[in-house]
Each structure stands twice: as C-alpha cells, then as structure tokens.
Amino acid sequence: MQPTTEPRDAILVEKTPLETYVPPAKPSLIGLSRTELADRLGEIGVAPAQRKMRVQQLWHWLYFRGAQSFDDMTSISKGIRAELAQHFTVDRPEVVAEQISNDGTRKWLLRLPSGDNLQKAHEVECVYIPETDRGTLCVSSQVGCTLNCSFCHTGTQRLVRNLTAGEIVGQIMVARDRLNDWADREDGTRRVTNIVMMGMGEPLYNFDAVRDALLIVGDNEGIGISRRRITLSTSGVVPNIVRAGEEIGVMLAISLHAVRDELRNELVPLNRKYPIKELLQACRDYPGASNARRITFEYVMLKGVNDSLDDAKLLVKLLKGIHAKINLIPFNPWPGTAYECSDWDQIEKFSEYIFNAGYSSPVRTPRGRDILAACGQLKSETEKLSARERQALRAMAMTD
Numbered sequence: 001m002q003p004t005t006e007p008r009d010a011i012l013v014e015k016t017p018l019e020t021y022v023p024p025a026k027p028s029l030i031g032l033s034r035t036e037l038a039d040r041l042g043e044i045g046v047a048p049a050q051r052k053m054r055v056q057q058l059w060h061w062l063y064f065r066g067a068q069s070f071d072d073m074t075s076i077s078k079g080i081r082a083e084l085a086q087h088f089t090v091d092r093p094e095v096v097a098e099q100i101s102n103d104g105t106r107k108w109l110l111r112l113p114s115g116d117n118l119q120k121a122h123e124v125e126c127v128y129i130p131e132t133d134r135g136t137l138c139v140s141s142q143v144g145c146t147l148n149c150s151f152c153h154t155g156t157q158r159l160v161r162n163l164t165a166g167e168i169v170g171q172i173m174v175a176r177d178r179l180n181d182w183a184d185r186e187d188g189t190r191r192v193t194n195i196v197m198m199g200m201g202e203p204l205y206n207f208d209a210v211r212d213a214l215l216i217v218g219d220n221e222g223i224g225i226s227r228r229r230i231t232l233s234t235s236g237v238v239p240n241i242v243r244a245g246e247e248i249g250v251m252l253a254i255s256l257h258a259v260r261d262e263l264r265n266e267l268v269p270l271n272r273k274y275p276i277k278e279l280l281q282a283c284r285d286y287p288g289a290s291n292a293r294r295i296t297f298e299y300v301m302l303k304g305v306n307d308s309l310d311d312a313k314l315l316v317k318l319l320k321g322i323h324a325k326i327n328l329i330p331f332n333p334w335p336g337t338a339y340e341c342s343d344w345d346q347i348e349k350f351s352e353y354i355f356n357a358g359y360s361s362p363v364r365t366p367r368g369r370d371i372l373a374a375c376g377q378l379k380s381e382t383e384k385l386s387a388r389e390r391q392a393l394r395a396m397a398m399t400d
C-alpha cells in the first residue's frame with residue numbers, strides 16, 4: 001500500500017491479518033431471493049401457507065430496515081426468530097479496514113471466505129464517493145480480475161474468484177450500516193443513492209451472481225435503488241451485454257479506452273476475442289438504450305498512447321448512431337505502472353472536441369487518491385503477478 005498522508009484518525013477500522021481464517025459456521029441469508037428465502041423457511045419447518053407472509057417480513061427486515069440480528073425483527077414470532085438464528089445469520093462481509101480520504105471518500109476492505117482453501121481469506125474493496133447531489137457506491141464483482149488490462153491495478157492481483165450474490169449485496173449493506181443509512185435515518189434522506197459496478201472484477205464474467213444481486217438491490221420493497229441509478233461497467237464481454245439489458249435492465253458503461261483494435265488489444269486484451277466492431281454492435285442492440293438512457297463510454301486518458309485529437313475524431317465517428325455519452329477518466333497511476341496520465345491541456349482539448357461534436361464529455365474527477373480508492377486502483381494486499389503468470393491468466397480468460 002502507498003503511504004498515506006492522512007492523519008491516523010482517518011482510519012476508522014483496522015484489524016490485523018489472521019493467521020488462520022475460520023469460516024462462518026452458519027450461512028447468511030443476505031443475497032437470497034424471495035424464492036430462496038421461502039425454501040430456507042420450508043427447511044426449518046415453516047408451513048407452506050405461512051411462507052409468503054414470512055418472506056415479506058424477512059425481506060422488509062433484511063433489505064429495507066437493514067436488521068443486524070434476528071432479535072431486531074420484532075414483527076416475526078419469537079419461535080421462528082429463534083429457529084432462524086439457530087440455522088442462519090444475517091452477517092455481511094467482515095470489515096477489516098475502513099479509511100476516509102481527505103475528500104470524504106471512504107474505502108472498506110472486506111474479508112471473505114476463500115473459495116477453495118477454507119483456512120484462507122480473500123479480500124475485496126468497496127468505495128463510497130459522496131457528492132453534492134448523490135452518493136455513489138463503487139461495488140466489486142470478483143476478487144481480482146482475470147482480464148489483465150495493462151493499465152489496471154486489479155488485473156495484477158494474484159487471487160481471483162467470483163463473488164456470490166450475497167457478497168455483492170453485502171457490500172451495499174456494509175456501506176448502509178457504516179454510514180447509518182437505513183430507512184430509519186432521522187432526516188429521511190439517503191447517503192448511498194447510486195451504485196456503479198466499477199470496483200474489482202469484470203461483472204459480466206460473474207453474470208448470474210451480479211444479476212441476482214442487482215435485482216435485490218433494485219427491489220423497491222427493499223434496498224430500493226432504482227435501475228436507472230445502477231450502472232454496470234464492462235470491458236466488453238459481448239455475448240453478455242444484451243443479456244444484461246434483458247435480464248437486469250440497468251445502465252450500461254463500456255470501458256472502450258481505444259478506438260483502433262491494435263491499441264485496444266494491448267490495453268484491454270479481451271478485445272482480441274471481442275473486437276471493437278462487435279462490441280459497438282452489442283451496444284446498438286442494447287435493450288432500452290435511448291436519449292434519456294444513454295450508454296456511457298469510459299475512456300482512460302493515457303499520455304501519448306490514446307489521447308491525440310485523431311483518436312478523439314475517430315471516437316466520435318465510431319459512436320455515430322449510438323445513444324452515447326463519453327466519460328474521460330484521468331489515468332490513476334499505481335506503483336509499478338509504465339503509463340502516465342495525459343496532460344491536463346490535452347484532456348481539455350480532447351474533451352472540447354467531443355463536446356463540439358455534440359457529446360456530453362465530463363472528465364471524471366479523481367477521488368480518494370490518498371487512500372488508493374480511485375478507479376482502477378483497487379487491489380488487495382496480494383502481490384503483483386509475474387509477467388508469465390499474467391500471460392497465463394490472460395490466455396485462460398481468452399478461452400472462457
């Protein structure tokens with residue numbers, strides 16, 4: 001980790017690493033759909049005729065009120081509460097570190113059971129970015145990422161596994177817990193108003209869990225964040241893009257970053273499997289895209305690599321006919337990277353060209369840099385992969 005210039009009190013939680021991880025003895029109900037909750041209730045002997053009503057109650061307590069124990073669920077009979085507590089928990093992922101940046105951004109490091117070796121834990125990060133008119137939570141979909149984009153820190157992480165739906169919903173619940181952001185907030189306002197699937201991992205390589213989690217997050221009898229306020233960002237897993245529109249219905253962001261296949265192959269190696277033309281066709285086919293629901297094209301500004309005015313021109317040409325907006329992201333450097341962020345002048349020129357061509361082209365302000373919480377910097381402690389390991393992972397991803 002980069003040394004932080006923050007005073008110690010900006011670290012609110014800091015636990016020491018575990019020698020041996022002891023996985024939870026009982027499963028958590030977090031992340032279960034209504035049907036799955038009904039099944040669990042059946043397993044503990046709740047009669048079929050009662051299940052629908054009990055599911056409604058549980059749903060309300062879990063996802064609307066954010067209850068942290070079965071004891072809090074006072075509208076559910078004591079007998080059922082005791083039975084539930086004997087078999088299940090309402091645990092979220094464990095917070096091992098919480099840091100607050102000097103700009104108010106918060107980052108949580110969460111501990112999760114490892115998929116295969118139960119003695120070990122995995123870690124994942126989640127970031128809250130407060131702004132004047134909204135609060136955005138940047139959520140992870142995988143531990144690490146198999147895709148190895150050359151400018152992204154997450155792609156260098158050794159451990160990789162898919163998160164479960166519960167671990168994805170659990171990140172939003174942790175944020176609401178830590179920010180005191182459940183339905184009973186005194187002023188009735190919410191802190192977490194928007195979700196972006198832009199943390200660690202490629203969400204469309206963990207399709208089912210991401211879909212199940214986002215359907216829970218968007219459910220208006222529970223967490224209730226509308227689908228228009230949820231954005232899924234993908235590096236371009238073409239076959240799952242239209243599926244995401246049909247089965248999840250959230251806003252779409254595409255990590256484009258280059259306008260020629262040759263360069264995109266290098267920056268986003270998945271491009272070799274799904275080149276720009278196919279990617280843009282999937283965007284044209286994305287259900288529900290309209291002027292009011294535009295697709296965001298993310299474009300990281302890399303000095304001397306993809307930031308010329310010729311690139312800007314070709315970008316505008318490529319996006320013709322797509323309901324698009326362009327989000328320019330200043331490159332966030334991380335220790336060991338060979339890339340540099342474009343000069344501010346150049347970013348402005350690039351942005352102006354796109355703006356004059358009729359596109360909204362906000363430049364994303366880097367947030368939380370002092371706590372390594374900015375885009376593409378998320379990576380847990382695990383050390384960098386060797387070049388050979390990276391190549392092997394890349395090859396694995398290509399054959400998925």
Ligand code: SAH
Nearest residue numbers: 152198201202233234235255298331332376
């Ligand atoms: N895997 C998904 C979502 C997570 S990355 C994807 O690639 O879209 C979220 C965004 O951060 C992507 O647009 C990604 O390309 C960008 N990003 C990665 N590393 C970055 C860095 N070092 N600086 C700026 N943006 C970066």
Ligand code: SF4
Nearest residue numbers: 145148149152155235
């Ligand atoms: Fe994975 Fe996205 Fe990083 Fe590429 S940019 S390595 S797809 S997290």
